[in-house]
Amino acid sequence: xxxxxxxxxxxxxxxxxxxxxxxxxxxxxxxxxxxxxxxxxxxxxxxxxxxxxxxxxxxxxxxxxxxxxxxxxxxxxxxxxxxxxxxxxxxxxxxxxxxxxxxxxxxxxxxxxxxxxxxxxxxxxxxxxxxxxxxxxxxxxxxxxxxxxxxxxxxxxxxxxxxxxxxxxxxxxxxxxxxxxxxxxxxxxxxxxxxxxxxxxxxxxxxxxxxxxxxxxxxxxxxxxxxxxxxxxxxxxxxxxxxxxxxxxxx
Amino acid sequence: xxxxxxxxxxxxxxxxxxxxxxxxxxxxxxxxxxxxxxxxxxxxxxxxxxxxxxxxxxxxxxxxxxxxxxxxxxxxxxxxxxxxxxxxxxxxxxxxxxxxxxxxxxxxxxxxxxxxxxxxxxxxxxxxxxxxxxxxxxxxxxxxxxxxxxxxxxxxxxxxxxxxxxxxxxxxxxxxxxxxxxxxxxxxxxxxxxxxxxxxxxxxxxxxxxxxxxxxxxxxxxxxxxxxxxxxxxxxxxxxxxxxxxxxxxx
Numbered sequence: 001x002x003x004x005x006x007x008x009x010x011x012x013x014x015x016x017x018x019x020x021x022x023x024x025x026x027x028x029x030x031x032x033x034x035x036x037x038x039x040x041x042x043x044x045x046x047x048x049x050x051x052x053x054x055x056x057x058x059x060x061x062x063x064x065x066x067x068x069x070x071x072x073x074x075x076x077x078x079x080x081x082x083x084x085x086x087x088x089x090x091x092x093x094x095x096x097x098x099x100x101x102x103x104x105x106x107x108x109x110x111x112x113x114x115x116x117x118x119x120x121x122x123x124x125x126x127x128x129x130x131x132x133x134x135x136x137x138x139x140x141x142x143x144x145x146x147x148x149x150x151x152x153x154x155x156x157x158x159x160x161x162x163x164x165x166x167x168x169x170x171x172x173x174x175x176x177x178x179x180x181x182x183x184x185x186x187x188x189x190x191x192x193x194x195x196x197x198x199x200x201x202x203x204x205x206x207x208x209x210x211x212x213x214x215x216x217x218x219x220x221x222x223x224x225x226x227x228x229x230x231x232x233x234x235x236x237x238x239x240x241x242x243x244x245x246x247x248x249x250x251x
Numbered sequence: 252x253x254x255x256x257x258x259x260x261x262x263x264x265x266x267x268x269x270x271x272x273x274x275x276x277x278x279x280x281x282x283x284x285x286x287x288x289x290x291x292x293x294x295x296x297x298x299x300x301x302x303x304x305x306x307x308x309x310x311x312x313x314x315x316x317x318x319x320x321x322x323x324x325x326x327x328x329x330x331x332x333x334x335x336x337x338x339x340x341x342x343x344x345x346x347x348x349x350x351x352x353x354x355x356x357x358x359x360x361x362x363x364x365x366x367x368x369x370x371x372x373x374x375x376x377x378x379x380x381x382x383x384x385x386x387x388x389x390x391x392x393x394x395x396x397x398x399x400x401x402x403x404x405x406x407x408x409x410x411x412x413x414x415x416x417x418x419x420x421x422x423x424x425x426x427x428x429x430x431x432x433x434x435x436x437x438x439x440x441x442x443x444x445x446x447x448x449x450x451x452x453x454x455x456x457x458x459x460x461x462x463x464x465x466x467x468x469x470x471x472x473x474x475x476x477x478x479x480x481x482x483x484x485x486x487x488x489x490x491x492x493x494x495x496x497x498x499x500x501x502x
Contacts, residue, residue: 112456165425178459239415245485
């Protein structure tokens, strides 16, 4: 059974810790964090360390810390020639210090503290410098999800940008929907089924097939009515730009 | 049991026909359409007419045609003082001819020809001029969904605009995600779980609580990297505007 150490105690680290603890195919030997209280509810205190010098031996070290801290922590690791990977969508493999064998283990999902996730539905994007290490990465990943993808650093960067559109920006569309409801004394609940169906459609159709609405059907009368209705300049600007963008999109 | 006539044979009309046929609480007595082939697979031919003069007597007439055709068809109806409603999010009640009692029966959902919908999860936005008619509207609506909302014309317009944001514009975010994947030889499937989770979060959290990403955490380094990565001017403009909008949004 492969042995793993997780470095970090934030959102991604905590979700990974839970997934590994639930898996019978991998042994989580230790978690390193400077903030041990963040993980004491998840595992026994003898498996938590805040000292780099007492870090355990393992087949794979998974750095799940904020992007800015990845290079620094990889530099401080007191060992060499072991497999060290990070979990970031936007940091290149090369940011990891060369004294260890390097790789990336990027779970493409949105993690919130207050919402459990099912790792078996999370695509894991894997990259390694050495082909032997890819097997370790793959075995580690398989322990928690069947959705494995070989993704190089350039592709991972593009995925991270795509994820900003389909997650962050989509969620902001929900926020604007919520703002419009609030302003007109309508419960936001009324929009929730539409939000669910909009996503559900994408399981069956391509986004181009699923596109509907005034922009798509070039219904200028309705577009004009909506722009007149919107009093907020920011919402107006977004409506205008996205309407143009839909109309420019090739089918 | 209430008797209903549906006028129209497009997307919304077809989904309503199926919902009424499946309900034991309402009798769909007839469908009027100039394009009877569109509905012959749904109901017996003696229940379909293309002549306004042979339109049946009913408790409620539901006009489910394109926005531009609503006023015209309501004018041509060869009877008076009956309850006539339309199903549009963006057309005022006043567009219906005054010779009949007027109302609105707006299902807030996105309908596609190739995707079944579960009406019991669709919010129905109801409006009537006369309070007695509201009871008929309510009984009709209850026959297919428990999610009833009293929504006046002004509120309905705001809902329609909100729906453009949470549905049309969200779907366009998926399209851009798809474009970025295509350009980088990545299967779009890899984004589907993220799309589902983004929507699923909204069942438990408010959009403001669910917001994550570089814009939200004011991670200028990543934002700059993403803008440098994006070569398409349109995608760049959308990224910039939505990032600013997230950063301006009050928590």
